Amino acid sequence: MKLLGETSVMVTAVSKTKPAAAQFMPLVVDYRQKSRMLVMRSCLMLCVCVCADRSIRPLFPAGYFYDTQVLCNILAADGVNDPDILAINGASAALALSDIPWNGPIGAVRVGLVDGEFLINPTRSEMSGSKLNLVIAGAPSSQVVMMEAAAENVLQQDFSHAVKLGVKHTQQIILAIQQMSRDMKISKRSPARLFTASAEMLDYTCQLASDKIYAVFTDFTHDKISRDEAINKIRLEAEEHIRERFPQSESFEVVEAFNSVSREVFRNLVLSEYRRCDGRDLTSLRNISCEVDVFKPLHGSALFQRGQTQVLCSVTFDSLESSMKSDAISTALSGVKDKNFMLHYEFPPYATNEIGKMGGANRRELGHGALAEKALRPVVPPDFPFTIRVTSEVLESNGSSSMASVCGGSLALMDAGVPMSSAVAGVAIGLISKAHPEKASEIQDYRLLTDILGIEDYNGDMDFKMAGSSKGITALQRSTHLVQTACVCVCVCVRVGVCVCVMKLCSCSLAGVTISQVDEETFSVFAPTPGAMSEAQELIRAVCRDDQEQQLEFGAVYTATVTEIRDIGVMVKLYPNMSAVLLHNSQLDHKRIKHPSALGLEVGQQIQVKYFGRDPTDGRMRLSRKVLQSPAAAAVRSLSDRHSISVGASGEQSPDS
Numbered sequence: 203m204k205l206l207g208e209t210s211v212m213v214t215a216v217s218k219t220k221p222a223a224a225q226f227m228p229l230v231v232d233y234r235q236k237s238r239m240l241v242m243r244s245c246l247m248l249c250v251c252v253c254a255d256r257s258i259r260p261l262f263p264a265g266y267f268y269d270t271q272v273l274c275n276i277l278a279a280d281g282v283n284d285p286d287i288l289a290i291n292g293a294s295a296a297l298a299l300s301d302i303p304w305n306g307p308i309g310a311v312r313v314g315l316v317d318g319e320f321l322i323n324p325t326r327s328e329m330s331g332s333k334l335n336l337v338i339a340g341a342p343s344s345q346v347v348m349m350e351a352a353a354e355n356v357l358q359q360d361f362s363h364a365v366k367l368g369v370k371h372t373q374q375i376i377l378a379i380q381q382m383s384r385d386m387k388i389s390k391r392s393p394a395r396l397f398t399a400s401a402e403m404l405d406y407t408c409q410l411a412s413d414k415i416y417a418v419f420t421d422f423t424h425d426k427i428s429r430d431e432a433i434n435k436i437r438l439e440a441e442e443h444i445r446e447r448f449p450q451s452e453s454f455e456v457v458e459a460f461n462s463v464s465r466e467v468f469r470n471l472v473l474s475e476y477r478r479c480d481g482r483d484l485t486s487l488r489n490i491s492c493e494v495d496v497f498k499p500l501h502g503s504a505l506f507q508r509g510q511t512q513v514l515c516s517v518t519f520d521s522l523e524s525s526m527k528s529d530a531i532s533t534a535l536s537g538v539k540d541k542n543f544m545l546h547y548e549f550p551p552y553a554t555n556e557i558g559k560m561g562g563a564n565r566r567e568l569g570h571g572a573l574a575e576k577a578l579r580p581v582v583p584p585d586f587p588f589t590i591r592v593t594s595e596v597l598e599s600n601g602s603s604s605m606a607s608v609c610g611g612s613l614a615l616m617d618a619g620v621p622m623s624s625a626v627a628g629v630a631i632g633l634i635s636k637a638h639p640e641k642a643s644e645i646q647d648y649r650l651l652t653d654i655l656g657i658e659d660y661n662g663d664m665d666f667k668m669a670g671s672s673k674g675i676t677a678l679q680r681s682t683h684l685v686q687t688a689c690v691c692v693c694v695c696v697r698v699g700v701c702v703c704v705m706k707l708c709s710c711s712l713a714g715v716t717i718s719q720v721d722e723e724t725f726s727v728f729a730p731t732p733g734a735m736s737e738a739q740e741l742i743r744a745v746c747r748d749d750q751e752q753q754l755e756f757g758a759v760y761t762a763t764v765t766e767i768r769d770i771g772v773m774v775k776l777y778p779n780m781s782a783v784l785l786h787n788s789q790l791d792h793k794r795i796k797h798p799s800a801l802g803l804e805v806g807q808q809i810q811v812k813y814f815g816r817d818p819t820d821g822r823m824r825l826s827r828k829v830l831q832s833p834a835a836a837a838v839r840s841l842s843d844r845h846s847i848s849v850g851a852s853g854e855q856s857p858d859s
Contacts, residue, residue, distance in 0.1 A: 205288070206283040206284075206285075206287070206288055206323070207280050207282050207283040208278060208280035208282075208283075209276075209278060209279050209280045209282070209283040209284070209285050209288060210276075210277040210278040210288075211274055211275065211276055211277065211285050211288040211289050211292050212274075212275045212277055212292070213272065213273065213274045213275070213289060213292030213293050213295070213296045214272070214273045214275075214296055215270070215271070215272045215273075215293065215296040215297045215300050215302060216270070216271050217268050217269065217270040217271075217300075217302045218268050218269045218270075219268070219391070219393075220268070221267050221268050221393070222267050222268060222269050224267060225267060225454060225457075225458075226267065227259060227262055227266060227267060227270070228267065228268070228269045228270065229255065229258075229259055229262070229270045229271075229272070230270070230271045230272070231251045231254045231255040231258070231271075231272045231274070231293065232251065232271070232272070232273050232274065233250040233251045233254065233274040233276075233286075233289055234273070234274065234275050234276070249286075249350075249569070249572055250274070250285075250286045250289055251274075251565070252565065252569045253286065253290060253337055253339075253348060253350055254272065254274065254289055254290050254293050256347075256348045256681050257290050257293070257294075257308055257310060257339035257347050257348040258272070258290075258293055258294065258297060258304070258306070258308065260347055260682050260683060261304055261305040261306050261308065261341070261347070262303065262304055262305070263303050263304075263305065265398055266303055266393065268393065270302065272293045272296065272297070274289040274292060274293065281326065282325045282326055282327070283323070283325060283326070284312065284326065284329075286312075286337070287310050287311060287312050287323060287337065290308075290310035290337075290339060291309060291310050291375055291379075294306055294307045294308045294309065294310070294375075294379060295307065295379050295382065298379050298380075298382070298383050298388070299379075299382060299383060299386060299388055300388070301388070301389065301390055301391050302390070302391065303390050303391055303392070303393065304390070306341070306379075307342075307375075307376050307379040307380060307383075308339050308340060308341050308347055308372070308376065309339070309340055309371075309372035309373065309374065309375025309376040309379070310337065310338065310339040310340075310348075310372060310375070311323055311337075311338060311368050311371045311372055311375070312324065312329075312335065312336065312337050313334065313336040313338065313364045313365075313367060313368040314328060314329055314332035314334055314335065314336075315332055315333045315334035315353075315356065315360065315364065316328055316331050316332050316333075317331070317769065317770050318770030318771060318784070318786050318787070320363065320364055320367055322367070322368070322371050333353060333354045333355075333356055334351065334352075334353045334354070334356050334360075334361075334364060335351060335352045335353070336349065336350075336351040336353075336361075336364050336365070336368060336678075337349070337350045337351070338365065338368040338369065338372065339372065340368070340369045340372030340373065340376070341376070342373070342376055342380075344369050344370075344373065346365070346369060346680070346682075347682060348680065348681065348682070349365070349678060349679065349680040350678070350679050350680075351576075351675075351677060351678040351679070352576040352579070352580075352676070352677055353580070353674065353675045353676055353677065353678070354580040354674075354676070355580060355581075355623075355624070355670070355671055355673040355674035355675070355676060356674045356675045357674050357675075357783075357784065358674070358675065359783070359822040359823070360674075360784070360822070361674075361675050361678075362822075363817070363822055398455070398458060399455045399456075399458045399459035399462065400455070403444065403448055403451065403455060403456075403459045404459055404462060404463065406444065406447055406448075406459075407440060407444060407459040407460055407462075407463045408463050408466075410440050410443055410444070411436055411437075411439075411440040411460065411463055411464075412463055412466075412467055414436045415433065415436060415463065415464050415467045415468075416467050416471070418432045418433055418436065419467060419468055419471055419479045420471070420477070420479075422479075422480060422481030424479070424480075425510060426510050426600045426655070426656065426657075427555065429479065429657070433464065437460050437464075440460055441456050441457070441460060444456045444459060444460075465661050468657070468661045469634050469661060469662075472484070472634045472649050472651065473634055473636055473647065473649055476649070478651065478655075478658070479655070479657065479658075480509075480655065484649055484650065484651055484652065485652045486652065486653075487508070487629075487652065487653045488508050488509030488510075488511075488653055489508070489509060490506075490507070490508050490710070491507045492504060492505065492506045492507065492609070492610070492613055492710055493505045494613050494614070494616070494617040495617055496514070497516070500516050500517070500518070501516075501517050501518055501519050501618045501619075502516065502517035502614045502615060502616075502617040502618025502619070502620075503515065503516045503517070503614055503617060504610045504611075504613035504614040504617055505610070506606055506609045506610035506613060506710070507598075507606075508606055508609070508653070509600060509601065509653075509655070510598055510599075510600035510601075511596075511598060511599055511600050511601055511602065511603055511606045512596070512597045512598040512606070513594050513595065513596050513597065513603060513606045513607050513609075513610045514594070514595045514597055514610070515592060515593065515594045515595075515607065515610035515611045515613065515614040516592070516593050516614060517590065517591070517592055517614045517615055517617070517618040517620070518590075518591045518593070519588040519589070519590060519618070520588060520589045520591070521588065521589065522542055522587065522588065522589055524589050525541055525542035525589045542586075542588075542589040542590065543575070543578075543579055543582050543586075543589075543590045543592075544575065544589075544590070544591050544592070545571050545574050545575035545578065545591075545592040545593075545594065545607070545611060546571055546591065546592070546593045546594070547567050547568075547570045547571030547574060547594050547596075547604065547607055548567065548593070548594065548595045548596065549566065549567050549570070549596045549599070549603065550595070550596070553596040553597060553598055553599040553603070554599055570603065570604035570607070571594070571604075571607075573604050573667065573669075573677055573679050574594060574604050574605075574607040574608050574611060574628075574669075574677075575592075576669075576676070576677040577608045577626055577628055577669030577670075577676045577677035578592065578608060578611050578612060578615065578626055578676070579676075580623075580676045581612075581622040581623045581624050581625075581626055581671060581676070582615070582620060582622060583620075583621055583622075583623070586620065586621075590615075590620065592611045592614060592615065594607035594610060594611055599656070600655055600656045601630065601653070601654050601655045601656045601658070601659065602628075602629070602630035602653070602654065602659075602665075602667060604628070604667060605627075605628030605629055605630050605667055605669060606628075607628075608626055608627065608628035608669045608677075609626075609627050609628060609710055611626075612625050612626040612627065612710065613625075613710055623671075623673075624671035624672055624673055625671060625672075625710060626669055626670065626671050626676055627669065627670070627671075627710055628667065628668065628669035628670075628677075629652065629653055629667075629668060629669075630653065630654050630659070630665060630666065630667045630668075631650055631651065631652060631654070631664075631666040631667075631668065632650070632651035632654035632658045632659060632662040632663075632664060632665065632666070633648055633649070633650060633651070633662055633663045633664035633666070633682075634648065634649045634651065634658075634661075634662050634663060635647070635648040635649075635663050636648065662683070663682060663683050664680065664681070664682045664683065665680070665681045665682075666678075666679075666680045667679045667680070727739060754776070754813050755813065756813065756814065756815045757812065757813070757814070758812070758813055759810055759811065759812050759813075759830065760776045760810070760811060760812075760813060761776075761808050761809070761810055762774040762775060762776050762785070762808065762809055762810070762811045762825070763775050763776075763806065763807070763808055764803055764804065764805055764806065764807045764808075764809065765782045765805065766782065766805060767798050767799070767803065767804070767805060768784070768798075769796075769797055770784070770786060770787055771784050771785050771786040771787045771789070771790065771798060772784075772785050772790070772798050772803055773785070774809070774811065774825070776811075776813075783822070783823045783825065785811065785825050785826075785827060788828070789825065789826040789827060789828050790803075790827050790828060791827065791828055791831055792828055792831055809827055810827065810830055811825040811826060811827050811830070812825065812826050812827075812829050812830055813825060814826065
């Protein structure tokens with residue numbers, strides 16, 4: 203049982219001792235409260251279940267295919283502290299204190315951003331004014347297992363700082379659970395690994411099929427369907443030969459042998475040759491096309507396509523009275539009384555060329571819709587006088603239809619005339635990694651893949667979805683198939699995602715513009731007109747750092763331009779192409795102020811700041827105006843003038859040394 207304030211959650215974990223017939227981990231996580239379930243509450247509970255599932259699933263040992271059930275039961279809710287974090291930590295403790303094989307424990311915390319200050323596990327009242335709602339689950343050695351976030355245009359460096367701060371606090375929870383396990387002298391079951399092929403069978407399969415598989419994965423004329431058909435043809439031929447060579451083998455061994463070889467060929471193509479099965483390099487996007495005002499009778503509509511992923515989004519308005527009403531318990535747990543912005547995500551079976559049942563939304567659909575809704579909500583005016591419903595129907599899917607829903611939803615909202623503060627785009631980043639030969643728990647090498655295909659998600663190690671605008675991050679979700687992903691790798695994904703979101707944004711919003719990423723900080727832009735070219739370049743520069751930053755000197759004083767006034771400080775730039783950074787109220791003056799207006803600061807005003815390098819933990823630029831508010835003079839350097847002047851206390855000028 204886990205307690206936070208007077209909120210209490212009981213979590214139990216049970217696993218069968220006989221394996222299931224399915225060749226996957228049959229894990230069920232349930233989150234319940236003692237009252238009748240309503241629609242809005244179902245969505246809330248689903249989000250908790252999904253977060254808990256994605257947090258604990260990667261730590262079960264490979265080949266552990268035993269029915270396992272984790273039940274999270276709210277015993278008491280004080281209306282102040284959220285039970286969802288308790289549910290994840292309770293699941294971790296229950297599994298750690300059981301005999302179930304599990305490579306935990308994990309720890310989970312919520313990180314908020316209130317008035318420029320990061321808070322760990324803030325109360326509901328504190329979260330009402332937070333710009334960030336980040337739930338992060340960490341494993342030992344500062345590894346990241348799961349992340350889920352909603353944000354109001356949070357800057358990249360602030361988000362990275364929140365991730366590292368959250369991971370740091372998860373380690374304290376992990377240590378406490380580990381100590382409980384030692385005190386109770388817990389011993390784990392050691393079941394045999396199931397559904398594995400012998401080394402001899404793997405070697406034979408590799409000799410038999412690896413070259414043929416490689417030929418398919420390097421034939422860039424294939425699309426999703428033709429590639430699958432070609433691989434299946436090789437599979438049928440190989441499995442026939444394997445059964446002849448190993449007549450006593452089980453069917454699952456033959457299937458696993460081929461799957462293992464296919465997966466290894468696919469991953470080596472990325473790791474060794476920096477190539478992907480559709481011919482793109484690691485950072486390139488698939489072709490994007492979009493259309494708005496597709497159906498005239500609708501308030502707004504858009505068709506968005508990226509490669510073989512296509513979504514149709516529509517927008518409908520209604521009166522505020524038709525907003526979704528929540529019951530008293532849901533209000534106490536979520537803090538939301540009326541919901542007047544909703545996104546419904548539909549994934550019919552034909553989207554993947556399959557036949558299936560059509561009915562109510564399943565967990566996958568509800569989860570994807572919730573993520574897309576989080577991404578778009580921050581840019582919709584809170585005082586918009588209508589209830590808005592966005593519907594995203596996936597027409598074709600080959601990778602990250604939820605992020606395509608963000609792009610299509612943003613276009614449809616603009617088509618409907620919603621005065622959004624900014625357009626929003628989303629992208630999925632994948633990971634292919636190689637374990638250290640001597641330390642299996644560590645990554646020796648890795649590659650990040652931009653805009654992943656379905657097969658790259660299936661054969662990869664991570665699915666990192668991120669959405670944002672040119673102003674910052676609005677939503678993020680990270681799922682992993684392995685635990686070794688460190689905090690620093692996640693922060694790299696954040697930066698890549700921010701850059702790609704802007705690239706997609708330019709292609710959603712600027713007709714005829716094509717943007718390609720040459721390397722981490724170089725972009726190639728094609729535009730049909732000079733005006734479109736200028737606009738695209740400006741959008742990219744607004745997010746991606748410029749190499750000029752390397753010229754900054756520690757301890758030097760620079761002239762900064764105020765670009766935005768915020769309650770917690772001012773956004774400033776030291777040079778035109780630089781991404782604006784926050785100069786917090788605490789660094790503006792020796793006097794304690796609650797708002798920059800107390801000092802008469804305005805947008806466009808130039809102020810002097812001292813540069814103290816970058817924070818070693820998160821890379822944020824450290825600036826201060828406060829240290830210069832004294833009679834002592836300081837050296838002011840100008841980036842446009844290498845021969846800067848040092849002004850002494852007497853007012854005499856001398857060349858800068």
